[in-house]
Amino acid sequence: MVIFKEAAQLGDFLRHKVENNLNIGFIPTMGALHSGHISLVKNAHAQGMFTVCSIFLNPTQFNDKKDYEQYPVSTDADIEMLLQAGCDVLFLPSVEEMYPGGTDKMKTYDFGYLDTILEGANRPGHFKGVGQIVSRLLDIVKPHTLYLGQKDYQQCMVIKKLIEILGLPSLNLVISPTLREQDGLAMSSRNRRLTEPQRALAALLYQCLVSIQTKQAGGNFAIVQKECTDLLIAKGFTPEYVALADANNLQLLSNYDNSVPMITLIAAKIGEIRLIDNILLQ
Ligand SMILES: Nc1ncnc2c1ncn2[C@@H]1O[C@H](COP(=O)(O)OP(=O)(O)OP(=O)(O)O)[C@@H](O)[C@H]1O
Numbered sequence: 667m668v669i670f671k672e673a674a675q676l677g678d679f680l681r682h683k684v685e686n687n688l689n690i691g692f693i694p695t696m697g698a699l700h701s702g703h704i705s706l707v708k709n710a711h712a713q714g715m716f717t718v719c720s721i722f723l724n725p726t727q728f729n730d731k732k733d734y735e736q737y738p739v740s741t742d743a744d745i746e747m748l749l750q751a752g753c754d755v756l757f758l759p760s761v762e763e764m765y766p767g768g769t770d771k772m773k774t775y776d777f778g779y780l781d782t783i784l785e786g787a788n789r790p791g792h793f794k795g796v797g798q799i800v801s802r803l804l805d806i807v808k809p810h811t812l813y814l815g816q817k818d819y820q821q822c823m824v825i826k827k828l829i830e831i832l833g834l835p836s837l838n839l840v841i842s843p844t845l846r847e848q849d850g851l852a853m854s855s856r857n858r859r860l861t862e863p864q865r866a867l868a869a870l871l872y873q874c875l876v877s878i879q880t881k882q883a884g885g886n887f888a889i890v891q892k893e894c895t896d897l898l899i900a901k902g903f904t905p906e907y908v909a910l911a912d913a914n915n916l917q918l919l920s921n922y923d924n925s926v927p928m929i930t931l932i933a934a935k936i937g938e939i940r941l942i943d944n945i946l947l948q
């Protein structure tokens with residue numbers, strides 16, 4: 667695996683690979699890698715991509731300074747995992763490399779409705795920062811296929827819109843299923859910050875999602891939503907949302923509606939750690 671810290675060098679290297687008929691598969695991450703990230707790398711590798719992963723803790727997408735400062739970092743272990751997974755290139759830039767004119771100088775994108783609900787409403791400025799960094803990364807890496815995880819479902823929709831705004835119709839987007847721990851907790855870098863008692867409770871998010879799915883037949887979402895919210899609060903969580911939406915466009919639904927594909931999404935804090943999860947209803 668080749669490691670690059672400079673955008674221009676990586677760009678030159680990848681241009682050469684494309685001239686030699688390789689397809690670039692790109693997996694952007696913020697590091698502290700786990701098996702969920704590695705599943706994306708392995709997927710790209712299995713699809714015959716020349717596989718590029720980036721690790722960059724992007725300051726502009728953190729609305730909470732403490733969350734940024736305490737985000738787990740484990741670069742040596744990350745490199746080892748990427749090597750094992752068959753990753754071809756790791757891009758490991760500095761903040762200066764990604765924001766050469768400073769973080770204020772970057773172009774921003776308007777994601778409209780998507781930025782006003784759920785993660786957008788609860789993390790002001792978050793998607794603006796995601797748009798800034800993903801547009802910069804796409805410009806450097808110029809991938810054929812971009813690999814993202816369903817755990818960040820709203821982010822996937824925002825990036826889909828970004829791809830439209832940037833006018834990149836040939837860029838293929840692959841969204842991979844959420845990898846979970848044995849008790850159902852979605853794998854997440856932030857899980858590392860959970861204390862043992864917090865970790866023991868954390869699978870409650872997934873259990874709530876499953877109960878929202880199970881109770882859909884003839885059910886009343888408002889009742890199930892309240893049950894989940896009350897249960898989360900009783901167990902010491904601070905829920906931010908327990909939502910049901912049209913999976914095509916994230917229009918929020920006040921009740922189950924079998925005429926559209928549905929997704930249920932939760933965000934809740936346990937102590938200082940903010941966790942999100944979702945499942946598509948079947
Ligand atoms: N459990 C998972 N299964 C599959 N893909 C995942 C999983 N967790 C994260 N990803 C995907 O990996 C990519 C990089 O995510 P990121 O580096 O933010 O990790 P993360 O675990 O989501 O971190 P955190 O939840 O703490 O923000 C994103 O596309 C994300 O959706």
Ligand SMILES: CC(C)(CO)[C@@H](O)C(=O)[O-]
Nearest residue numbers: 694695696724796799818
């Ligand atoms: C897409 C991303 C790498 C942009 O910083 C980040 O939001 C993430 O890891 O999901």
Ligand code: BAL
Nearest residue numbers: 696727728792818821
């Ligand atoms: N995993 C999405 C990026 C973030 O939480 O900032």
